[in-house]
Amino acid sequence: MAVAEKTIINDINKLRKEKNAVILAHYYQRGEIQDIADFIGDSLELARKAQQTDADIIVFAGVRFMAETAKILNPGKKVLHPNPESGCPMADMATYKGVLELKKQHPDAAVVSYVNTNVDVKAVSDIIVTSRNAVKVVRSLKEDKIIFVPDQFLGSYIAKQIPEKEFILWKGFCPPHFNxxxxxxxxxxxxxxxxxxxxxxxxxxxxxxxxxxxxxxxxxxxxxxxxxxxxxxxxxxxxxxxxxxxxxxxxxxxFPVNADYCGTVHCCDMKKNTLDKIKEVLENENNEIILDEELMEKARKPLERMLNIV
Incomplete structure (x- = not known):
């Protein structure tokens, strides 16, 4: 480890202790970020870990929707996102207006949103799922028709496990996985x-x-x-x-190598978080996730509905 990196890590450790902060890192983060994180995991797992701590500040090293989910489930904590440019193309493919339009077209359908969605889409969903629990959650729903947002491929995979239900799939996708x-x-x-x-x-x-x-x-x-x-x-x-x-x-x-797409299955957005940026948000408490209270409350309901099932 280079001297400069050691210095940054020492600074991060000092700041997180002083500010009673917890650092969460998704599995797709850079190795050095995973190594300094208090918790490593999937997005929802991390948001729930934060609920179990007495930290005042959550630093979420992941993409934007993950930090939003942490804020939704931890409204009393300050949630900081190291790099606001670290978004999720798939989450951005699903739109609030588009989901509302589908609901109008299919009033008898349940809107099931992957956790990989932005807060406004969660707010107009009936229930949220993760890739781990999706089949169990969807199977438990009384509705026979499902609007699945935003990943058509996860939706198609779930549909094959539950052939008795009709699926309307949003045409979103994760570019690295798709490629x-x-x-x-x-x-x-x-x-x-x-x-x-x-x-x-x-x-x-x-x-x-x-x-x-x-x-x-x-x-x-x-x-x-x-x-x-x-x-x-x-x-x-x-x-x-x-x-x-x-x-x-x-x-x-x-891991497969594809010379035409970032070398490996590589999420360029996930890698926009760095040790420098984690130190910066801890120092300045900037890049805070601030969500509209009413929107956040609406988005919490489908999340909690899922948690009650799993």
Whole structure:
């Protein structure tokens, strides 16, 4: 570790103690950020962890909708987002007006929004889901028709598990996961014959079809670190490799390379958070997530409805 990096980390540690702050980092963050975080996990898991602490300040190293979710579930805490430019293209594909229009067209449908949505879309949703709990939550709903927002590929994956329900899919997608092709994974499988393939359900449908395991980020960790194969091909964001190697360094975690798209399955927005920016928000308490109270209250209801089911 370089001297400059050590100095920044020392400053961060001093500031978080002085200000009673907690640092949350998503699995897709840079390795050095994961290493200094108080908690590492999926977005909803992290927001719930923050509820269990007595911290006054939450620094959320993730993309914007994640910091918003932390604020919705922790309205009395100050939530800081290290880099306001760190957004989620998929979340931005779903619009408040568009969802309202779909509700008008299908008044008998339940609006099920992936947690990867902005606060205004959550506010007009009936319930929120994560990639880990989506099948369980949707199956529990009384409605036979589902408007699923915003990820068409996660929605399609859920629909296959629950064929008795009708799904209206918003045509959103996660660009890094969408750009992972079956050919990239099969090429690696040819090289590592014994390898298992684990992918995220945000991947395009053809890629999901060839996987041995499909699951959320945390489920991929559970599978990859415990399965009986020494080699595991991982179809999700490359930041996950940091935790996989920490949890079980005896396995070989192989991430596909696509020269046409950032090298690997790489979320450029996630990587916009840096140690420097974490230090800056702790020092200045800037980039605070401030949400309209009424909007936040409306968005909390579908989140809490999900939490009561899972």
């Amino acid at each position: 992972l092709t079956p050919d990239q994974l099969l090429e690696l499988k040819e090289k590592y014959k014994d390898a298992k393939i684990a992918v995220h359900p945000e991947c395009n449908t053809e890629t999901v079809k060839i996987a041995d395991f499909v699951g959320s980020t945390s489920q991929i960790i559970e599978f990859a670190t415990t399965c009986d194969s020494e080699n595991v091909i991982i179809g999700t964001e490359v930041g996950l490799k940091h935790q996989l190697e920490k949890i079980n360094p005896n396995k070989n975690y192989i």
